[in-house]
Amino acid sequence: MGDGxxxxxxxSMRALLGIVAGAxxxxxxxxxxxxxxxxRNKKSPNSENSSVKSSQPSEAVLKPGSLLAKVSGLDxxxxxxxxxxxxxxxxxxxxxxxxxxxxMLLSCLQTNPSDRCQILLTxxxxxxxxxxxxxxxxxxxxxxxxxxxxxxxxxVRVQTLNALNNLCMNIPNQEQIKVYVPQVLxxxxxxxxxxxxxxxxxxxxxxxxxTDKHQHLLKDSVTLLLSLLVVSSEALQVQAxxxxxxxxxxxxxxDDIVQAQAPASVVLLFDARTAPTVLLRLLTFAGNLKAWRPxxxxxxxxxxxxxxxxxxxxxxxxxxxxxxxxxxxxxDGEIQAQVARILT
Numbered sequence: 068m069g070d071g072x073x074x075x076x077x078x079s080m081r082a083l084l085g086i087v088a089g090a091x092x093x094x095x096x097x098x099x100x101x102x103x104x105x106x107r108n109k110k111s112p113n114s115e116n117s118s119v120k121s122s123q124p125s126e127a128v129l130k131p132g133s134l135l136a137k138v139s140g141l142d143x144x145x146x147x148x149x150x151x152x153x154x155x156x157x158x159x160x161x162x163x164x165x166x167x168x169x170x171m172l173l174s175c176l177q178t179n180p181s182d183r184c185q186i187l188l189t190x191x192x193x194x195x196x197x198x199x200x201x202x203x204x205x206x207x208x209x210x211x212x213x214x215x216x217x218x219x220x221x222x223v224r225v226q227t228l229n230a231l232n233n234l235c236m237n238i239p240n241q242e243q244i245k246v247y248v249p250q251v252l253x254x255x256x257x258x259x260x261x262x263x264x265x266x267x268x269x270x271x272x273x274x275x276x277x278t279d280k281h282q283h284l285l286k287d288s289v290t291l292l293l294s295l296l297v298v299s300s301e302a303l304q305v306q307a308x309x310x311x312x313x314x315x316x317x318x319x320x321x322d323d324i325v326q327a328q329a330p331a332s333v334v335l336l337f338d339a340r341t342a343p344t345v346l347l348r349l350l351t352f353a354g355n356l357k358a359w360r361p362x363x364x365x366x367x368x369x370x371x372x373x374x375x376x377x378x379x380x381x382x383x384x385x386x387x388x389x390x391x392x393x394x395x396x397x398x399d400g401e402i403q404a405q406v407a408r409i410l411t
Contacts, residue, residue, distance in 0.1 A: 228268055272310050308349060
């Protein structure tokens with residue numbers, strides 16, 4: 068069916084979006100975890116990526132063979148309200164969406180302000196599939212979606228970040244998404260601490276920094292990421308550390324990282340009371356930095372930089388060594404092993 072014949076009513080469009088969003092939730096996460104379309108290309112195995120969970124589906128009445136059923140990617144068992152979680156339907160993946168349907172969603176995104184959150188959620192779920200990642204790029208959808216990073220509504224910005232995050236699992240897409248890094252960093256800096264906006268932005272930066280190619284775009288963000296570690300919740304600490312681990316696994320980034328200004332209280336996180344999920348990543352980050360061996364001249368120059376990360380974590384005057392020794396008795400065996408690796 069061509070684009071010109073697609074004229075769904077507003078109610079049907081909302082139902083369509085809810086169903087596709089729900090259908091993509093579990094498979095999208097599986098797709099990203101099991102490999103997706105992005106293969107790592109790191110100089111160190113200590114790197115991380117990030118995926119996005121989707122929201123719950125809406126209810127809708129579908130008729131077998133209808134346009135709505137076709138676009139939803141679901142096989143309808145009976146024409147009654149659909150509850151994806153109940154097993155009333157046998158669903159196919161949103162990867163079955165046809166090109167004209169993605170075009171329709173991108174068009175509606177620009178013309179239906181009241182439905183933008185749901186449309187972005189649907190596009191984000193569709194973007195868990197390689198074929199849709201490519202189609203959205205070819206339809207100039209990345210720039211259309213990214214245009215809502217500055218939307219007045221926080222929830223729209225969150226769904227925009229989530230959609231871009233899934234699209235970022237595709238290497239060619241990263242070439243277009245990278246131009247929005249300054250805007251994403253600004254969102255992190257200006258948004259409330261521990262907000263969904265900060266979390267969504269960090270997830271996007273995690274996936275963008277999985278390979279070495281675009282990590283240089285984040286070299287000025289290290290101070291911001293370190294600052295988040297000492298003021299944010301466990302979930303945000305984990306996400307910020309995923310980015311720091313990715314950056315520090317690239318030897319070419321170490322010079323920029325160790326020169327970054329860092330809060331002295333970062334060292335206090337190397338403590339048995341720190342959540343294990345945070346502490347393990349923090350130790351990985353520290354291990355990557357400890358593997359760096361500066362010349363005497365470089366080390367001397369870094370000692371002259373007030374509050375730089377080198378002085379906080381790597382210099383002989385740092386408290387890090389003594390705190391690591393204390394962690395050798397941590398009850399978590401994996402943490403003990405990480406600490407031993409650093410101290411060796």
